[in-house]
Amino acid sequence: MDLTQERDPSVSEIYQKICDDIYAQGYSIIDNALPQALLQSLMNHIATLSSQEFKVAGTGRQDEHQVNQFVRRDEIHWLSEERECEREWFHWAQGLQTEINKRLMLGLFSYEAHMAHYEPGAFYKKHLDAFKGSRSRVLSTVLYLNPQWQSNYGGELVIYDEHNHDSELTRVSPMPGTLVVFLSEDFPHEVLPAREHRHSIAGWFRVNESVGNQIAPPQ
Numbered sequence: 216m217d218l219t220q221e222r223d224p225s226v227s228e229i230y231q232k233i234c235d236d237i238y239a240q241g242y243s244i245i246d247n248a249l250p251q252a253l254l255q256s257l258m259n260h261i262a263t264l265s266s267q268e269f270k271v272a273g274t275g276r277q278d279e280h281q282v283n284q285f286v287r288r289d290e291i292h293w294l295s296e297e298r299e300c301e302r303e304w305f306h307w308a309q310g311l312q313t314e315i316n317k318r319l320m321l322g323l324f325s326y327e328a329h330m331a332h333y334e335p336g337a338f339y340k341k342h343l344d345a346f347k348g349s350r351s352r353v354l355s356t357v358l359y360l361n362p363q364w365q366s367n368y369g370g371e372l373v374i375y376d377e378h379n380h381d382s383e384l385t386r387v388s389p390m391p392g393t394l395v396v397f398l399s400e401d402f403p404h405e406v407l408p409a410r411e412h413r414h415s416i417a418g419w420f421r422v423n424e425s426v427g428n429q430i431a432p433p434q
């Protein structure tokens with residue numbers, strides 16, 4: 216089953232819009248970004264994943280992984296190619312990667328993603344997804360999977376100005392099917408506490424950090 220509907224012109228229009236926005240301002244916010252069937256299947260999937268498949272999220276690189284409850288309070292489940300509907304999300308992201316590389320020549324090489332669950336009251340303090348100059352994570356994506364979200368629930372993503380980290384650029388409410396894409400090294404952002412359970416998929420495109428035939432160490 217191909218839930219991304221490759222031939223659907225609206226998929227390539229969305230890819231184009233993301234490329235245009237990234238080129239113009241470094242970030243993109245798209246409502247109803249996915250084909251309805253794919254969005255529905257991801258929402259069903261996250262709703263049925265058992266709580267055992269979510270782990271408390273940490274901060275820092277994998278080898279210095281720390282759980283810091285003052286920084287973030289979400290639980291995550293890394294996506295894999297093994298489950299069909301997770302594979303469909305990778306497929307959609309692969310299409311975006313191809314388009315971005317063609318249009319913006321960012322040299323995106325791989326994509327990793329996890330589902331995230333924020334309990335009521337959970338948050339993620341202001342942070343960057345990559346250290347400046349590290350080139351590990353180049354482009355971040357966040358897709359929201361909350362079928363019943365209302366604007367008074369809170370839980371907004373706040374994006375800050377790349378040149379003035381105290382100045383708020385915009386707030387995004389985690390409405391179903393809204394997608395945010397931004398340059399990982401440039402835009403500090405935070406997740407405000409919500410009154411309800413909040414679900415999303417966060418993902419990151421990386422460049423190839425391998426030198427010669429040596430494989431880059433895990434991040």
Ligand SMILES: O=C(O)CCC(=O)C(=O)O
Pocket residue numbers: 331339344357371372404405406415417
């Ligand atoms: O869920 C969001 O809105 C953003 C999550 C985030 O910033 C992250 O996982 O790095």
Ligand SMILES: [Fe+2]
Pocket residue numbers: 342343344404
């Ligand atoms: Fe982030």
